[in-house]
Amino acid sequence: MTTVSFVSKKCYVCGHVGRQAEIGVREAGEPQDLDYRAGGVNRSSIYMWLQRCLSCGYVAPDIAVGSEAARSTVADESYRRQRNDTRYPDTINAFLCWGMIQEACGRFDEAAKAAIYAAWVCDDDADHRDKAKYFRERTLEKMDAAQKKGQFLTGDQIGDRLLMVDLLRRIGAFAKAAPLCAEELRKDYDEKTRTILLFQEKLIEDKDGRRHAIEEAFD
Ligand SMILES: [Zn+2]
Structure with missing residues (x-):
C-alpha cells in the first residue's frame, strides 16, 4: 500500500525547513509500458517523486540529503533558469533540475531517468504532450553518455x-x-x-x- 504524508524537512543545500510530501512506500512497480513506465500508483504519483525547497530551489527525492555537487549546481545560474522556466510545468522543471544535479555527479543514467520522467509528465498533460518528443531525444543523448560510463538506466x-x-x-x-x-x-x-x-x-x-x-x- 502507498501512503502519502507531509513531513517537516531541512533542506540539505540552504537549511530551510519546510513541509514536504513523502510517499510511504514507493514501490518501483513492474514495468507496464514498453518504455518501462510502471502502472498503478507508481504511475500517478510521478508528481511527488521529488521534494522541492521553496527557499533555494533544490529538488531531490529526499531534500535532506545531498552532495557538494548538488550545492554548487543549485547555486548556478543555469539551474535557477531551469527551475523557473515558464515554458514548463513545475514537475518537468523539477526533473530537469534533478537531471542537472545528477549529471554534475557523473550519474548519466540518473540524468537519463530524469529526462524520460519529464517525457512521461508530457504524455500525461494534453497541454505539453507535443514536448514529449524533445525529452525522449534528450533521454537518448543521456543514455549514450551513460553507456560510455558503463551505467544503465534500466x-x-x-x-x-x-x-x-x-x-x-x-x-x-x-x-x-x-x-x-x-x-x-x-x-x-x-x-x-x-x-x-x-x-x-x-x-x-x-x-x-x-x-x-x-x-x-x-x-
Ligand atoms: Zn533549500
Whole structure:
C-alpha cells in the first residue's frame, strides 16, 4: 500500500525547513509500458517523486540529503533558469533540475531517468504532450553518455537496448529504430525479450509511434 504524508524537512543545500510530501512506500512497480513506465500508483504519483525547497530551489527525492555537487549546481545560474522556466510545468522543471544535479555527479543514467520522467509528465498533460518528443531525444543523448560510463538506466544493457528501440520508435525515428531492433533480434536473448523485440519490429514496420503496453506483445 502507498501512503502519502507531509513531513517537516531541512533542506540539505540552504537549511530551510519546510513541509514536504513523502510517499510511504514507493514501490518501483513492474514495468507496464514498453518504455518501462510502471502502472498503478507508481504511475500517478510521478508528481511527488521529488521534494522541492521553496527557499533555494533544490529538488531531490529526499531534500535532506545531498552532495557538494548538488550545492554548487543549485547555486548556478543555469539551474535557477531551469527551475523557473515558464515554458514548463513545475514537475518537468523539477526533473530537469534533478537531471542537472545528477549529471554534475557523473550519474548519466540518473540524468537519463530524469529526462524520460519529464517525457512521461508530457504524455500525461494534453497541454505539453507535443514536448514529449524533445525529452525522449534528450533521454537518448543521456543514455549514450551513460553507456560510455558503463551505467544503465534500466539496470542492464539488454534493458537499455530495449528502451532505446522504444524511444526511437516513439519519436518517429523508424529508420533508426528498425536496424537497432534487427540487430538485437540477432542476439541470443530469452523468449520474453525476443517476443518484445518482434512486437517492436511490427510496430516500427507499421510506423506506429504510440504508447504500447508490454503485455500487448504477448497477446
Ligand atoms: Zn533549500
